[in-house]
Amino acid sequence: MTADRRRVLLFTSHPIDARDGADKELSVAIASGLPEFRFTWFGRVGGRGREPLSGGRRIPLLSPSGMPGRAERAQAAAWALALEPRSDLLHAVMTIGPAFGAFTRIRERVLGGRRRPALHTVPAVEDPARLAGVTPLGTTVALSRSTEQMLCDAGFPDVRLIPPGIDLDRWSARPRPAGRLPVVAFAGHYDPGGGVDESVAALGSVASSGRPLSALFLMRPRPGQDEDREAERLRERARAAGITDVVVQGRTPDMPAAVAGVDVLLLPARHLHGKADVPLTVLEAMATGRPVVVSDLPQMAALGSAATRVPAGDVAALAGAVLDLLDGPGRWDAMAQAGLDLVRREFSADGMTARYAALYEELLAPRAASGATEAR
Template sequence: MSVSPRRPRVLLLTSSPLDGADGADVRLASDVLGALPDVEFTWFAQWPHRRGRPPPYGLGGRAVRILSWDGMPHLPERAQAALAGAVAARRCDLVHAFLTVGRTFPAFSWLRPVLLGARPVVHTVPGVMDPRLLARTRPLGTTVALSESMARRLRAADFGDVRVIPPMLPLERWPSRPRPAGLPMVLYAGHHDPGGGAETAIDAAAEAVRAGAEFRLVLAMRGRPGQDRHGLAAALRERASAAGLRAVEVRGYVDDMRDLITAAHVLLFPPTTIGGKADIPFTVLQALATGRPVILSDLPQFADFGNAVLRAPAGDARRTGQQLAWLLGQPRSWEVLAERGRAAVEERFGPERFAARYAALYRELLP
C-alpha cells in the first residue's frame, strides 16, 4: 500500500489575525490560504472571535489564536504575532510573511534569523509606508512584489531575489454590472493618510461641478490605529463645504464594498503617495471587475493598468476634475472603459494565475 506524501507545512505570518480587520496583508494571506488546498497552513486567528465574521477554519491547516479585541495590528497584536510565529516556524517547512514595510519592520528584519530560524521565507510586500525605511531593512528571503514598479524599487534597495505576483480577485464574487440609473455617484475609497487622495478627490469633484457635471460624491474612509477618525471625517466635510460641494457623504469603514461599488458610476482614487496601502489597491480591482471606470493618479505602480483606466498627474485636482466631468458626460466612453477594466482584471488578476505562480514558488523553495 502506497503512503500519501506529507503535505508541506507553511506558516502564514501576518501582523494581525486573518479573521480580524480586513487589511491588504490579511487579504493576500487569506487568498493564498484558499488558493493552495494541497498545503497545510498555520495562521493566526482572533480571540475572542468577533460575531458575524466567520474565520477561514474550513480551508485546512490550523489556527493559532492571539488576543485581539478589534483585530487591528496594534503593537500588542504585532508582538504576539512575532512570538507565536517564532514558535510555529519551528514546526513548518516554510514561512510566508505578509508584512508591510512600516516603522517596526526594519528591526524585525534584522531579528529574522532569531525569530524564524533557518526555514526558507517568502515575503509578500503589500506596500511600503516610507521608502526611506528600505535603507534600514534586510530582506527576509525571497521577496514578492505586487507590481513591476515596486519590484524595481525593492531590487534597487538590495532586496536581491524579487518576484512579481499581482494580487487576485475572485471574479465570481465580482460580476460585471450595467451602468446604474439615476444621478451618478462618484466614489472615493481609501485611508485617512497624508497624500492618500481624499482631499484631491474633493477638489477634483468641485472642479467637475464647475464644469457642469452633476453627481454626488461618497468618501468611504478607513482609519488607522491611533487616528481621530471622527475629527478627520469632519475636516473632510468642512473642505467639501468650503469648495462649494453640497451632495457629499463621508462614511467610515465599509465592511462589504460590493453594494457600494455596484451603486457607483466612477471610482476616483487620486493619491499623491500610496503609503502603506496595497501597491495594487483591491478597491481598484473590485471596481474594474464590476465594470466601473476608474480615474487614478499617475503613480508608477498604476501604469500596470494600461489603458483600462484614466490617469491624471498626481495632486492635479484640476486635471482630475476635468477627466471626471468628461467621463460622466460621455456614455460611450464610459462603456468602453468599463469593458476594458473587466477584461484587464480577467487577464491579469484572476485566481488561476495567482494560484499557479505561488504554487510554483512554493515548489521551488520547499525542501
C-alpha cells in the same frame, strides 16, 4: 515531511479576521486557493465565527481594534519565532515598515539553523529609504514592476513579480445603475496625500460647474484615528467645497454592492503610504465594470491604458477626467470594458494562486529532497 498538507505559517502583522486591507485580502486569497497546504494563521481573540479561512490552525492575538498596532505586531512576531521551526514554510504577507528590519535580525539570531524556507509578499513599502541594510526574509514577491525594481536596487537578491489577484466570482461585472444622480466614489484612508483631499476638491469643482453628482467616500481609519470625528470633518470639507450630496461610509459589509452602485471610482493618491502597489479596490471596481481614475504613480503603470491616469496632485486634471467619463457615454463604456478585460486577463485570484503554488513547490523542493535522502 509528507507530500500532502505541508505546513505553511501565514505571518501577518495583525489578525486577518478583524479588518479589511490588502494584506488580509491577499493572505486569505492565497490560503483559500491552496487547499493542498495546511496554513497556520493569526485570528483575533473572541473572533470565532468570523473565520476568513475554513481550515488550518488559528492562533489568537489580543487586539482590541483589530488593526496592526504595536501590540499586534509584537505578538505576531513572537508567535512567528515560536511556530516557524514547526512549519515547512514561512510566508509573510506584510508591508515593509519601520520594524521589519529589526524582526529579520532577531529571527536570524534566535532561530539560526532552525529557520525554514521563507517567502515574503510585500504589498507595499512605507519608506524606500528604510530598505538600505534590510535583510530579506527569503524570496521576496513584489506586486508591481516598480517595487520589484526598488527591491532589486536595494540589494534584495531574489525578487519575483506576482501581481495581486481578486475573486472574479465575488467581483463580477454588474450593469451601470440608471435613473439617479451619478455617483463618484473615493475609497481609501483619511491620510493627507492619500487622495481624499484631491477628490474633495475635484468633485467640488465638478459640482460647481453645474454638473450634479453624488459623492461617496468609502473610508477606513488608521490605528488611533477617531473614525466618527474624521468622518464629520470630511463631510464638512465636502460641503464647503460645494458638494451638496455627500455620503461618508465606514466599514461596509457588502463592498461588491457598494462598488456596483457607483459610476466612477477615484484614487488620486500622491503617495500610497502602505497601500498595496496595485490597490485592490481599484481592481475590484474594474472587475465590476466601473471606470477608475488614478494618479500617475509608478505603481499604477500596471493598469496601462485601462485606467485614466492624471498627474498626482493635479485637481483640475482630476475634475476634467471625471467630467469626461460622466458626460461621455462612449468614453465611459470604453474604459469600463478596458478595465474589465485587464482584470480578467492579468489580475485573477486563480492566476495568482497558481503562481504561488509553483513558488511554494520550488522553495520546498530542497527540503523535500533532504528529507528523502535522510530517509534512505
